[in-house]
Amino acid sequence: MMNAFRRHIRENLWLALDTLRTHKFRSFLTILGVLIGTTTVIAVASIFAGLDQEVADAARDFGTRTLFIFKWDPGIHVGRLTREERLRTPLTYEDGMGLKEDCPDVEDVAVETFIWWGSPPVLKYRGSQVLHYNFVGATPSDFRVVNDSLSDGRLFTDVDDIHKRDVAVIGADIVSRLFPNEDPIGKQITVGSNTFKVVGTLGKRKAFPGDSGTDRVVKIPYHTFKKFYPNEKENFIVAMAFEGRLDEARDEVESVLRRRRHDKPNASDSFGISSAEALIHQFEQLIGTVVLVTLVISSIGLLVGGIGVMNIMLVSITERTREIGVRKAIGAHRSDITWQFLLEAMTLTGAGGILGILVGFGASFLIRALDVLPSAVPLWSVFVGFAVAVGIGLFFGLWPAIKASRLDPIVALRYE
Amino acid sequence: MGSQVAPALGRDVEGAAPSVIIKTEDLWKTYDMGAIQVNALCGVSFQIERGEYVAIMGPSGSGKSTLMNLIGCLDTPTRGEYWLNGRRVSELTDDELAYIRNKEIGFVFQTFNLLSRATALHNVELPLIYNGTPAAERRARAEEALRTVELGDRMEHKPNELSGGQRQRVAIARALVNRPSIILADEPTGNLDTATGDEIMALFDRLNASGNTIVLVTHEHDIAARARRIIHIRDGKVARDEKTGR
Numbered sequence: 001m002m003n004a005f006r007r008h009i010r011e012n013l014w015l016a017l018d019t020l021r022t023h024k025f026r027s028f029l030t031i032l033g034v035l036i037g038t039t040t041v042i043a044v045a046s047i048f049a050g051l052d053q054e055v056a057d058a059a060r061d062f063g064t065r066t067l068f069i070f071k072w073d074p075g076i077h078v079g080r081l082t083r084e085e086r087l088r089t090p091l092t093y094e095d096g097m098g099l100k101e102d103c104p105d106v107e108d109v110a111v112e113t114f115i116w117w118g119s120p121p122v123l124k125y126r127g128s129q130v131l132h133y134n135f136v137g138a139t140p141s142d143f144r145v146v147n148d149s150l151s152d153g154r155l156f157t158d159v160d161d162i163h164k165r166d167v168a169v170i171g172a173d174i175v176s177r178l179f180p181n182e183d184p185i186g187k188q189i190t191v192g193s194n195t196f197k198v199v200g201t202l203g204k205r206k207a208f209p210g211d212s213g214t215d216r217v218v219k220i221p222y223h224t225f226k227k228f229y230p231n232e233k234e235n236f237i238v239a240m241a242f243e244g245r246l247d248e249a250r251d252e253v254e255s256v257l258r259r260r261r262h263d264k265p266n267a268s269d270s271f272g273i274s275s276a277e278a279l280i281h282q283f284e285q286l287i288g289t290v291v292l293v294t295l296v297i298s299s300i301g302l303l304v305g306g307i308g309v310m311n312i313m314l315v316s317i318t319e320r321t322r323e324i325g326v327r328k329a330i331g332a333h334r335s336d337i338t339w340q341f342l343l344e345a346m347t348l349t350g351a352g353g354i355l356g357i358l359v360g361f362g363a364s365f366l367i368r369a370l371d372v373l374p375s376a377v378p379l380w381s382v383f384v385g386f387a388v389a390v391g392i393g394l395f396f397g398l399w400p401a402i403k404a405s406r407l408d409p410i411v412a413l414r415y416e
Numbered sequence: 417m418g419s420q421v422a423p424a425l426g427r428d429v430e431g432a433a434p435s436v437i438i439k440t441e442d443l444w445k446t447y448d449m450g451a452i453q454v455n456a457l458c459g460v461s462f463q464i465e466r467g468e469y470v471a472i473m474g475p476s477g478s479g480k481s482t483l484m485n486l487i488g489c490l491d492t493p494t495r496g497e498y499w500l501n502g503r504r505v506s507e508l509t510d511d512e513l514a515y516i517r518n519k520e521i522g523f524v525f526q527t528f529n530l531l532s533r534a535t536a537l538h539n540v541e542l543p544l545i546y547n548g549t550p551a552a553e554r555r556a557r558a559e560e561a562l563r564t565v566e567l568g569d570r571m572e573h574k575p576n577e578l579s580g581g582q583r584q585r586v587a588i589a590r591a592l593v594n595r596p597s598i599i600l601a602d603e604p605t606g607n608l609d610t611a612t613g614d615e616i617m618a619l620f621d622r623l624n625a626s627g628n629t630i631v632l633v634t635h636e637h638d639i640a641a642r643a644r645r646i647i648h649i650r651d652g653k654v655a656r657d658e659k660t661g662r
Contacts, residue, residue, distance in 0.1 A: 011545050018533055326529040329490065330590065331518020331546040333511050409490050413529070 012340050016347035019316070030312040031352030033305020034392055038353045038385040040298035042360025045381035047367065048287050050374035054209045055283045059276040061206040062238075063147045065246050066276060067253060069099075069237040073272030075282050088270050090233040093222070095260055096139070099237065103252035105245040110142035112236040113225055121192025123218060125178040133174065133216040135191060137225020143169075143202075145240045151175075153185040153200035160199075161221040168196035172204045173215035189218075194228055196220060209374055246275065302388065305352070306396035313345050313400035324404055325412025337405040345397025346390050353389025357382055436499075437597050437629050438464040438487065443496035445482050445652075456482040458652040459496070464598075464631065469624040471632045471640035474649035481602075483649060484633045488523060488600050489516045501597040518547050522591025524601035528583045530575040536562060536586045537571040543594045561589040565619060581612035588619060598629045605639060617642050 020027045068074040071088045072081065096111035113136070115121075120135035142148070143155050156167050168189060175184055184198045196218075207214040225232070241249030250273055257263075263270050274282075317324070324337060360377065367375045445457040456479045464470050474480040485491040486498060489505055492513070498506040500520055508516065517523075530539045540558040549557070562571055565585040575583050584604060591599050601620070605613030617639065624630050624644075632643055640646050641660060648656040 022533065322529065323531060326525075326531070327542070327546075328514065329488070329517060329523050329529075330543045331514055331594075333514045333546070335511075336546060410485050413490075413525070 009343070012343040013347065015340060016344040019344055020347065020351060026312065027348060027351070030308050031305065031348055031355070033301055033308050034349045034352030034389050035305075035356040035359065037298050037302035037305055038356025038389050039359045039363060040301060041295065041385045041388070042357055042377060042381050043363040043367075043375075044291065044294045044298070045384075046360065046364035046375040046377040047373050048291050049378040049381075050364075050368070050376045051209050052280075052284060052287060053376060054206075054374045056280045058206045058208040058214070059279045059283075061147060062276055063145075063240065064276050065241045065243060065249075066145065066147075067239040067241065067246070067250055068274045068279075069239060069253065069257070069271060071234075071271050074236075074274040075272075075279050084270075089261070091235045091237055091257075091271060093235060095257060096235065096237045098260055099239055099253055099256055102256045103239070103249060105241055105249040105252055106239045107242045108141050108145050108240045109139075110145040110238045110240075111139050111222060112142060112238065113137045113222060113229075113232055113234065114236070115229065116232055116234045121194075123174070123178075124190045125187065128178050130174060130177055130216070132213070133171075133218060134213055136217060136219045137222045137229075138219050139222045142219065142238070145238045148205075149203035151201040151203040152183075153198070155200050156219075156221050161223050164224045164227045165221065166194065166196045166224060167199045167220065169200040169202060169219045170198055171202050171215040171217035174218060175201050177216075191218065250275070302392055305349070306392040309345055309349055309393060310396040310400060312348075313341060313397050314403070316344070317341060317400055317404040321407065321412045321415040324407050325409050325415065328407070328409035329413060334405040337407075338401045341401035341404050342394065342397050345401065346393035349393030349396075350386065350390045353386045356389065357385050360385070435465050436463050437466050437468075437501055438462075438631070439497075439499040440486075441497040443483075443486060443493045443498060445479075445486065445491070446494045455652055457486075457493070460649075460652070460654055461496075462647060462654060462657060464629065466629055467624070467627055469620075469630045469632075469642075469644045471634055471643035471646045472649060473634060473637075473640045473646050474655075475635060478649045479652040480633055480635075480649045482652075484600065484602055487598075487631060488521055489513045518543055519594060520597040522588075522594065522596040522599040524584070524587050524591050524599060524604045526603040526606040528575070528580075528587045528607070530583055530586055530590075532575050535572050535574055536567060536578065536589075539575070539586055540590045540593050543590060547594070557593055558589070561593040562586070564592060564623075565589045579612070580608050581615055584608065584612075584616050585619065588616075588623075592623070592628070598631050599623065600631050600633070602633045603635075604632070605636075606634075613639075 069091065071091055072085055093111050096109050099106055100109040115135060119131065120133060123130040123133055123135075140155065140157050140161055143150070151172065153169075155169055156165070159165075160167050168191075170178075170184065170189070178184070178189065179187070184201055187198050188195050189198060190196075202215070202217070205214045239249065239253055253273060254269060257271055258269060261270050327337060360381075364375045364377050367373055440463075441461050443457050443460040444455065447454045447456060460479075460483060472480050472483060482491075486493055487500075489500070489508075490513075492508070493506050496506065497504065500516065503516070503520075505513070505516055531542070534542075537555070537558050540561050541554050544554040544557060559568070559571065562568055565588050567582060567585055567589065570578060570582060575586070578586065588599075604620070605616055608616060620630055620632070621642065630643075632639065634640050643660060645657070645659050647654060648658075
């Protein structure tokens with residue numbers, strides 16, 4: 001069998017391509033299903049690879065040695081919270097400071113607080129206003145811990161924090177919305193009924209896909225925030241581990257917080273710790289499921305395409321019954337005939353696969369060019385797409401090819 | 417498969433003297449038509465020697481097509497023995513028969529049966545492809561065969577660019593290219609006008625004169641008369657076996 005394959009691969013490939021040339025339109029219709037299936041695989045893979053890359057970039061932008069700590073698991077949530085989760089008490093400012101004291105592998109800690117219910121107060125500067133933005137009260141260490149960069153002016157300091165000064169540092173998006181044509185430094189912005197002096201502006205950050213809020217941020221000193229909003233209790237703690245000590249820092253944070261929050265020895269943590277890598281991993285698991293579902297759907301397209309291929313191969317074999325008879329009369333073995341039609345089917349679907357890959361590349365390029373979603377065609381999807389396409393030809397071409405090889409030469413030669 | 421089949425088919429010296437190419441002994445072919453059994457051949461025995469030019473003649477329904485299928489190794493007999501070039505081929509498998517057809521028999525059909533999408537040269541190369549002849553040798557031998565049938569200047573033409581006579585000559589070149597033991601022609605002039613038919617028959621005469629063994633199956637007296645021996649088949653039996661004196 002393999003002998004026959006090697007012996008005639010060139011001859012059979014030539015034949016298969018010739019059949020494709022002779023029946024261009026028919027072949028095109030036949031491989032349409034395979035083409036669409038492969039395109040879907042490539043396009044879906046490229047979108048998710050692109051999303052994955054962007055999420056990874058955005059998560060790592062916070063620093064790869066940073067731990068995010070909240071009373072619930074930071075990250076993507078699916079489903080409702082349990083009763084135990086709903087009853088958890090907020091993390092406190094003192095918890096944050098305690099981590100800095102008691103965890104030898106934690107280099108620095110930032111505590112962020114925010115308006116827990118509803119949207120933040122309206123942000124205004126002269127005639128312009130911004131409704132949706134992140135309003136954060138942060139310890140001065142925050143800028144360093146979450147890897148913010150200073151674009152202009154200065155960051156607020158411990159002195160600002162201790163004296164509860166009404167100063168603010170604003171994100172790049174706020175700058176472009178409120179101060180399109182002027183220098184924001186030194187200007188007074190109002191948040192609700194309070195006024196803050198802009199002392200600095202932040203550089204652009206890498207955004208999570210679909211999240212426009214990354215640069216739409218107003219940060220004021222932690223204790224200034226507390227002065228105006230004494231009833232806001234929730235705190236988000238960010239801890240930065242020493243280089244290469246992330247795992248150790250995580251363990252220390254966990255045990256210190258368990259002690260501080262009086263978690264029972266057998267109970268699970270009453271808080272959540274996450275990191276850039278954990279967030280990326282969580283996201284990958286989530287899109288892994290989506291990718292799988294999409295692939296199953298597109299494989300239905302491939303299945304339909306495969307049935308079309310089987311159908312056209314049966315037609316082709318009936319049309320060429322005499323040819324098969326002649327080939328057998330002059331000495332073709334069964335395996336020769338089998339391989340001839342098998343290779344023809346595989347060439348057909350392989351061509352569909354190549355076209356599908358090209359169209360998929362085009363689709364991916366368009367998606368990226370139109371800025372709909374991030375997208376990058378991963379190399380594995382090209383190989384998988386092509387292999388699946390050829391595999392479809394092999395699988396659905398097998399029965400027709402064996403059928404052809406079993407034709408009785410006498411009957412085939414007399415076939416009209 | 418391919419060449420490794422050959423040793424398994426060792427020459428059966430008992431079966432035939434070296435100069436005998438075809439020997440059949442009491443060949444029967446019975447078709448099972450459900451309720452009744454039809455005997456297409458009822459004990460056919462004859463010998464054909466190397467270099468002979470034999471016509472097998474008979475009206476339709478006489479069993480000559482069945483006999484041709486058996487001689488051409490397209491089918492196996494229900495009973496009886498058949499030796500081709502010293503090999504007992506009456507009980508071979510499909511693949512072994514394919515090997516024998518490739519090596520020992522050159523078919524010429526009434527309807528030419530060329531591959532319409534391939535050039536004359538490629539058509540002639542086909543039997544060599546199936547026995548794994550290297551490309552360069554294949555081409556050389558196919559060109560030589562085409563020159564033998566005087567189509568040296570039509571090698572790159574496709575069948576639809578050739579006349580009926582030329583197509584049949586391509587088919588004869590294809591039959592010759594593997595240097596078979598016999599050339600088996602089934603009504604080779606049936607689809608040709610008389611003048612072209614004569615040309616083809618002249619070509620067979622020439623091939624026979626240069627040593628090829630030819631077996632011609634026909635129902636036409638004029639054509640059969642070109643051979644040097646006629647085996648008449650009637651009702652599945654050899655009715656008469658005569659030399660024509662040519």
